Amino acid sequence: MPPSALSRHSSQHDAPTVIIGGGIAGLAAAVELSHRGQRVLVLEARQRLGGRAASFREPTTGDEVDNGQHAMMGCYHHTLNFLERIGASKKLVWQDRLRVPYVDLASGERATLCAGGGPSPFHVAHGIARFGLLPRRMRFEALLGGVRIYLLRQRRDPLLQRITIEDLLCLCGQRSLTRQRVWYPIAVATLNEWPSRAAAAPFAEVVARAFFGSQRDAQFVFPRAPLSQLYVDDARAFIEGHGGVIRTGAVVQRLLCQEERVYAVQLRDGTMLPAAQVVCAVPPDHGRRLLLEHGIDIPEAAYSPIVSLHLWFDQPLGLPPFVGLLGGHAQWVFDRQNLWANPMAQTSGYPYIASVVISAAHEEISFSDRQLEDAVLNELFRAFPALRGIRLRHVIVIREKRATPSLTPCFERRRPATQTKIKNLFLAGDWVATGLPATIESAVASAVAAANAVVLRRERA
Numbered sequence: 001m002p003p004s005a006l007s008r009h010s011s012q013h014d015a016p017t018v019i020i021g022g023g024i025a026g027l028a029a030a031v032e033l034s035h036r037g038q039r040v041l042v043l044e045a046r047q048r049l050g051g052r053a054a055s056f057r058e059p060t061t062g063d064e065v066d067n068g069q070h071a072m073m074g075c076y077h078h079t080l081n082f083l084e085r086i087g088a089s090k091k092l093v094w095q096d097r098l099r100v101p102y103v104d105l106a107s108g109e110r111a112t113l114c115a116g117g118g119p120s121p122f123h124v125a126h127g128i129a130r131f132g133l134l135p136r137r138m139r140f141e142a143l144l145g146g147v148r149i150y151l152l153r154q155r156r157d158p159l160l161q162r163i164t165i166e167d168l169l170c171l172c173g174q175r176s177l178t179r180q181r182v183w184y185p186i187a188v189a190t191l192n193e194w195p196s197r198a199a200a201a202p203f204a205e206v207v208a209r210a211f212f213g214s215q216r217d218a219q220f221v222f223p224r225a226p227l228s229q230l231y232v233d234d235a236r237a238f239i240e241g242h243g244g245v246i247r248t249g250a251v252v253q254r255l256l257c258q259e260e261r262v263y264a265v266q267l268r269d270g271t272m273l274p275a276a277q278v279v280c281a282v283p284p285d286h287g288r289r290l291l292l293e294h295g296i297d298i299p300e301a302a303y304s305p306i307v308s309l310h311l312w313f314d315q316p317l318g319l320p321p322f323v324g325l326l327g328g329h330a331q332w333v334f335d336r337q338n339l340w341a342n343p344m345a346q347t348s349g350y351p352y353i354a355s356v357v358i359s360a361a362h363e364e365i366s367f368s369d370r371q372l373e374d375a376v377l378n379e380l381f382r383a384f385p386a387l388r389g390i391r392l393r394h395v396i397v398i399r400e401k402r403a404t405p406s407l408t409p410c411f412e413r414r415r416p417a418t419q420t421k422i423k424n425l426f427l428a429g430d431w432v433a434t435g436l437p438a439t440i441e442s443a444v445a446s447a448v449a450a451a452n453a454v455v456l457r458r459e460r461a
């Protein structure tokens with residue numbers, strides 16, 4: 001269709017809301033808008049949906065595996081609502097309470113951070129007060145540190161926008177051992193960045209939401225289905241069931257604007273598609289390319305990698321569902337047999353899979369597969385000597401070089417809002433200014449904000 005046939009006035013009235021990007025943010029925006037009676041068209045560049053949270057068929061075993069283990073917490077309210085809406089909540093497994101076993105690789109010490117039964121925030125305080133990886137006198141230091149971080153966040157202290165997590169922890173009187181054994185594992189897992197680089201503000205938000213919320217907010221929640229089955233299948237059915245259209249392999253190349261409004265999007269193959277409103281739910285560098293010509297300056301992002309290994313063994317591992325390893329390359333080990341109360345997709349005959357996560361893998365990203373396998377197995381055997389006798393049948397390494405934007409203080413201060421200067425163009429994605437780390441919850445929160453803005457604008461039009 002030539003642009004002239006798509007003048008804003010002739011086509012915009014019956015055009016759908018176009019959502020660029022079929023990652024979690026794009027799908028969540030489409031679900032929210034479909035639920036609220038809006039017609040949507042989702043355009044995804046790749047041949048599959050799900051973006052950075054997806055699963056694929058592993059050729060050797062035939063198993064469907066994730067691009068990396070994803071975890072949530074009970075404080076992921078937006079995500080849990082989204083999954084409830086699309087009917088996918090049954091694909092989740094909840095801890096009965098916050099329970100995180102750790103092994104320190106250097107000393108061999110092990111302890112579990114386990115919430116008590118009291119009211120918030122005493123449930124988590126109870127856990128820290130009994131956390132055996134800290135000497136008693138330092139448990140109080142950790143408790144006090146948590147309260148200080150919470151108070152800074154409660155009064156929206158502008159300092160949080162300017163400093164790193166490391167600065168914040170020092171400011172709150174946290175000595176090296178407390179930082180390493182209590183705070184760094186949380187910081188690296190949620191920010192996917194080294195504490196010396198990551199912004200304090202989203203970390204403080206995590207501490208407040210996860211540990212100063214309800215008992216339920218502090219519980220870990222895991223998928224018990226491969227990621228694409230959890231996030232994509234039911235979302236697609238919901239959107240299409242409400243009359244929405246999803247196109248994969250549709251790379252949006254340009255936005256066509258007139259009088260400060262987008263009236264169409266142009267695909268790489270030249271196709272023009274009319275748009276009443278647009279939600280741009282792509283990563284920051286893609287957004288920059290699309291929006292720069294319209295004078296919308298998306299901050300340049302550096303990215304932080306995640307390396308994941310899936311290891312197939314010939315016998316049950318008998319580990320807790322997940323364990324934090326301190327002081328090595330591997331940070332978290334998930335025993336999938338134990339994690340998935342009902343394994344849904346394993347076909348290989350070797351259902352005993354350990355998934356290992358290395359976040360903020362700036363060094364490990366350049367290790368060879370062999371180096372990673374050796375390092376991870378060595379750490380697993382050090383942490384769990386009983387595993388030495390079991391045989392590794394197969395292993396794959398997944399490197400996500402651009403797993404998440406690196407939320408440095410500089411980037412954090414420049415995260416853009418939902419509304420752009422183009423009136424019917426809205427931003428979504430884990431990197432938009434939600435106040436949260438670049439996570440699934442941030443992606444869904446940004447999507448809900450964008451959907452609200454679309455509906456509000458439509459009502460006013």
Ligand SMILES: Cc1cc2nc3c(=O)[nH]c(=O)nc-3n(C[C@H](O)[C@H](O)[C@H](O)COP(=O)(O)OP(=O)(O)OC[C@H]3O[C@@H](n4cnc5c(N)ncnc54)[C@H](O)[C@@H]3O)c2cc1C
Pocket residue numbers: 020021022023024025026043044045046049050051052053067068069070071072250251252253281282283286306308400402403404428429430431438439440441443
């Ligand atoms: C290995 C790994 C582990 C993780 N673990 C966790 C975890 O445990 N907990 C957690 O909460 N989060 C985790 N995350 C982060 C989480 O996956 C992301 O925050 C989330 O998936 C981001 O979703 P999004 O929709 O904002 O972006 P994306 O998933 O990047 O989606 C954007 C989509 O836009 C498409 N696109 C780009 N340009 C165009 C274009 N021009 N036209 C059309 N489409 C386009 C892309 O192909 C992509 O599908 C992890 C991420 C990785 C990689």
